[in-house]
Amino acid sequence: MSLAAEAYVSQIAAADPWPENATLYQPLKEDQILLSDCASSLAVQAYLRMCRLPVRVRCRPNAEYMSPSGKVPFIHVGNQVVSELGPIVQFTKAKGHSLSDGLDEVQRAEMKAYMELVNNMLLTAELYIQWCDENTVAEITWPRYSSPYSWPLNHILAYQKQWEVKRKMAAIGWAGKSLAQVYEDVSQCCQALSQRLGTQPYFFNKQPTELDALVFGHLFTILTTQLTSNELSEKIRTYGNLLSFCRRVEQNFFEEHGGDSDAGASPRFPKSPSLI
Amino acid sequence: MGTVHARSLDPLPMHGPELGVHVDDVDLVEVQPETKQEILENKDVVVQHVHLDGLGRTKEDFLTHEIADVFTAKNLIDVMKKSHDARQKLLRLGIFRQVEVVIDTSQGDGALPNGLDVTFEVTELRRVTGSYNTMVGNNEGSMVLGIKLPNFLGRAEKLTFQFSYGTKETSYGLSFFKPQPGNFDRNFSLNVYKVTGQFPWSSLRETDRGVSTDINFPIWKTNHTLKWEGVWRELACLGRTASFAVREESGHTLKSSLSHAMMIDTRNSAIFPRRGALLKINQELAGYTGGDASFLKEDVELQLNKRLFWDSVLSVSLWGGMLLPFGDKPTCIADRFYLGGPTSVRGFSMSQAPGRPHQWDYLGGEAYWAGGVHLYTPLPFRPGRGGFGDLFRTHFFLNAGNLCNLNYGEGPQAHLQKLAECIRWSYGAGILLRLGNIARLELNYCIPMGVQSGDRICDGIQFGAGIRFL
Numbered sequence: 001m002s003l004a005a006e007a008y009v010s011q012i013a014a015a016d017p018w019p020e021n022a023t024l025y026q027p028l029k030e031d032q033i034l035l036s037d038c039a040s041s042l043a044v045q046a047y048l049r050m051c052r053l054p055v056r057v058r059c060r061p062n063a064e065y066m067s068p069s070g071k072v073p074f075i076h077v078g079n080q081v082v083s084e085l086g087p088i089v090q091f092t093k094a095k096g097h098s099l100s101d102g103l104d105e106v107q108r109a110e111m112k113a114y115m116e117l118v119n120n121m122l123l124t125a126e127l128y129i130q131w132c133d134e135n136t137v138a139e140i141t142w143p144r145y146s147s148p149y150s151w152p153l154n155h156i157l158a159y160q161k162q163w164e165v166k167r168k169m170a171a172i173g174w175a176g177k178s179l180a181q182v183y184e185d186v187s188q189c190c191q192a193l194s195q196r197l198g199t200q201p202y203f204f205n206k207q208p209t210e211l212d213a214l215v216f217g218h219l220f221t222i223l224t225t226q227l228t229s230n231e232l233s234e235k236i237r238t239y240g241n242l243l244s245f246c247r248r249v250e251q252n253f254f255e256e257h258g259g260d261s262d263a264g265a266s267p268r269f270p271k272s273p274s275l276i
Numbered sequence: 277m278g279t280v281h282a283r284s285l286d287p288l289p290m291h292g293p294e295l296g297v298h299v300d301d302v303d304l305v306e307v308q309p310e311t312k313q314e315i316l317e318n319k320d321v322v323v324q325h326v327h328l329d330g331l332g333r334t335k336e337d338f339l340t341h342e343i344a345d346v347f348t349a350k351n352l353i354d355v356m357k358k359s360h361d362a363r364q365k366l367l368r369l370g371i372f373r374q375v376e377v378v379i380d381t382s383q384g385d386g387a388l389p390n391g392l393d394v395t396f397e398v399t400e401l402r403r404v405t406g407s408y409n410t411m412v413g414n415n416e417g418s419m420v421l422g423i424k425l426p427n428f429l430g431r432a433e434k435l436t437f438q439f440s441y442g443t444k445e446t447s448y449g450l451s452f453f454k455p456q457p458g459n460f461d462r463n464f465s466l467n468v469y470k471v472t473g474q475f476p477w478s479s480l481r482e483t484d485r486g487v488s489t490d491i492n493f494p495i496w497k498t499n500h501t502l503k504w505e506g507v508w509r510e511l512a513c514l515g516r517t518a519s520f521a522v523r524e525e526s527g528h529t530l531k532s533s534l535s536h537a538m539m540i541d542t543r544n545s546a547i548f549p550r551r552g553a554l555l556k557i558n559q560e561l562a563g564y565t566g567g568d569a570s571f572l573k574e575d576v577e578l579q580l581n582k583r584l585f586w587d588s589v590l591s592v593s594l595w596g597g598m599l600l601p602f603g604d605k606p607t608c609i610a611d612r613f614y615l616g617g618p619t620s621v622r623g624f625s626m627s628q629a630p631g632r633p634h635q636w637d638y639l640g641g642e643a644y645w646a647g648g649v650h651l652y653t654p655l656p657f658r659p660g661r662g663g664f665g666d667l668f669r670t671h672f673f674l675n676a677g678n679l680c681n682l683n684y685g686e687g688p689q690a691h692l693q694k695l696a697e698c699i700r701w702s703y704g705a706g707i708l709l710r711l712g713n714i715a716r717l718e719l720n721y722c723i724p725m726g727v728q729s730g731d732r733i734c735d736g737i738q739f740g741a742g743i744r745f746l
Binding site: 060061062064065066068076081149150151153156157 | 508510511512513516520523524526527528529530566567568
């Protein structure tokens with residue numbers, strides 16, 4: 001299909017209202033999903049909840065390959081398939097749902113800069129820890145990533161993925177970093193976020209934006225996921241306002257739906273007894 | 277047929293400047309052969325020695341099986357016939373470029389008066405042969421590089437490597453072939469490959485990386501193949517607009533299957549047969565040897581040909597197949613059957629199983645049947661008869677077929693009924709061109725009937741090429 005035709009289809013799609021049966025796809029929650037994918041998926045879920053757009057969560061072992069960009073999560077809305085937070089934000093905007101409309105140009109630029117910071121620091125650190133730290137790779141990443149596949153495919157695919165991530169790390173200059181340096185980067189990123197947040201309820205005061213969804217997705221996932229060591233979550237726990245921010249987003253956007261019959265929609269993690 | 281020299285059976289060399297110099301010698305040459313030849317033709321002969329000249333890396337013990345029959349010949353005609361058969365057998369091994377047979381009377385110590393020596397003068401193929409092709413098709417250009425090592429261990433083993441580098445896809449295959457000594461039809465082969473295919477009618481791209489090993493052997497008039505195949509299949513969507521059902525099948529799976537194929541082919545030619553029948557039965561059992569896919573797949577192909585008046589041939593073919601999944605996993609899009617296209621049910625493009633929710637990609641079916649009746653005739657007024665014109669045929673055809681999914685619980689009766697209702701059929705006529713003895717091109721005018729909603733039809737001219745046709 002040509003580019004023009006695709007643009008036309010997305011315009012047509014934009015005219016349709018948000019359907020009831022919109023679905024978000026992610027890897028299997030219990031046995032397969034990794035820290036970074038879980039964080040990205042939670043960020044998208046938080047964003048859609050902030051927009052008050054209903055979405056059902058479905059877990060598929062092949063979610064990564066179903067996604068048009070090869071990255072999870074992706075949403076299936078009507079005939080459209082959109083993956084990752086950035087394009088999903090654009091897509092909902094085309095349908096008339098936006099969280100950042102109230103911001104001025106400067107704030108919007110600032111929001112984008114902080115989102116880039118989170119993606120470059122937190123997401124990359126998550127990828128680094130889960131694919132480059134030998135302990136985590138052996139104990140968590142390999143068994144989980146290869147769980148849906150039988151021998152010898154499990155080894156081939158996990159190795160392929162690890163090689164891909166390592167190549168990316170080398171390209172952005174993270175290959176030579178030690179784990180301690182990565183923790184330090186995370187700490188610095190959290191400090192920047194903490195300073196920006198200050199005493200406000202959300203990053204841009206009263207109204208949550210996609211930045212809030214992204215930060216919540218990553219921080220909440222790191223805080224509630226059991227890794228080989230607690231060091232990563234400890235770094236975040238030193239910033240009190242970030243903790244209460246996570247608690248606030250969880251209360252305002254996830255717990256009110258607690259009684260929802262659709263159990264798949266709430267981000268209840270088996271290893272997340274409490275935040276504080 | 278090659279040159280079978282039955283040199284004059286005299287003990288003297290026929291050539292050389294010394295001949296004709298002495299009167300005695302000339303007498304010998306003129307008189308002796310005639311007398312001897314007369315005797316030998318009626319008399320029993322004994323093949324004393326069989327020589328193989330020109331062998332390099334080929335092991336002699338491997339060839340003794342092929343030429344052993346020559347020793348059993350009892351008279352000259354028999355020797356010539358058996359030598360000729362042995363020559364054909366040697367050529368069939370695919371290790372010699374040329375084989376010539378020389379039959380001579382025995383010489384030297386212990387030579388019997390009625391003893392013969394047979395000499396096979398062979399020229400071996402080169403150690404390595406290569407080929408290079410470029411191909412253009414399906415909006416893709418590719419370069420194909422082939423390397424063949426015939427007879428690389430000396431016993432007709434063959435190692436073939438083919439590498440195709442395309443603008444979109446890269447494929448390769450490495451195959452090792454070894455026949456049983458003395459019985460070329462019994463052979464073993466081992467293959468390693470990567471193949472990528474794009475199926476636009478399903479918006480699917482499939483990459484297979486696999487290992488397979490098979491054994492071929494004849495039993496009576498049938499040929500059997502037993503095969504194990506382990507394939508890593510990677511399915512992906514072709515573009516964003518692929519329907520969600522195809523998207524859901526994306527990802528990596530492993531298939532390990534055992535299959536058995538049986539074939540009886542009594543046709544006189546594979547492409548434009550005039551008489552004879554073909555029966556092919558293929559069964560594949562996946563899942564018992566590991567892997568993610570578990571199913572039993574049966575596929576049957578039957579073709580009967582009957583010669584009628586004026587060189588025209590009536591051909592009837594019938595195909596059928598069924599895919600039974602085991603367990604609760606549904607069947608994979610890559611295993612299902614597809615029907616339609618210019619060499620199966622003509623007039624239809626790749627057909628879709630009824631009963632599926634509306635979508636725009638073909639997902640295949642779990643059971644199918646298709647049948648065809650053809651009347652093949654030579655070209656009208658037979659231009660180029662006995663030459664170029666024989667590569668062509670005209671045909672009139674009537675095709676029918678159907679495809680369905682097996683939803684278990686309904687019972688076989690319901691499935692049969694499903695296959696019997698809403699039959700897609702078509703008729704028409706066209707011109708065929710034979711390409712070698714493996715493929716044919718068709719240009720048909722088709723009139724599709726029994727079109728179901730969701731079918732893609734080709735009303736009018738349809739062009740097709742294929743090696744398997746209904």
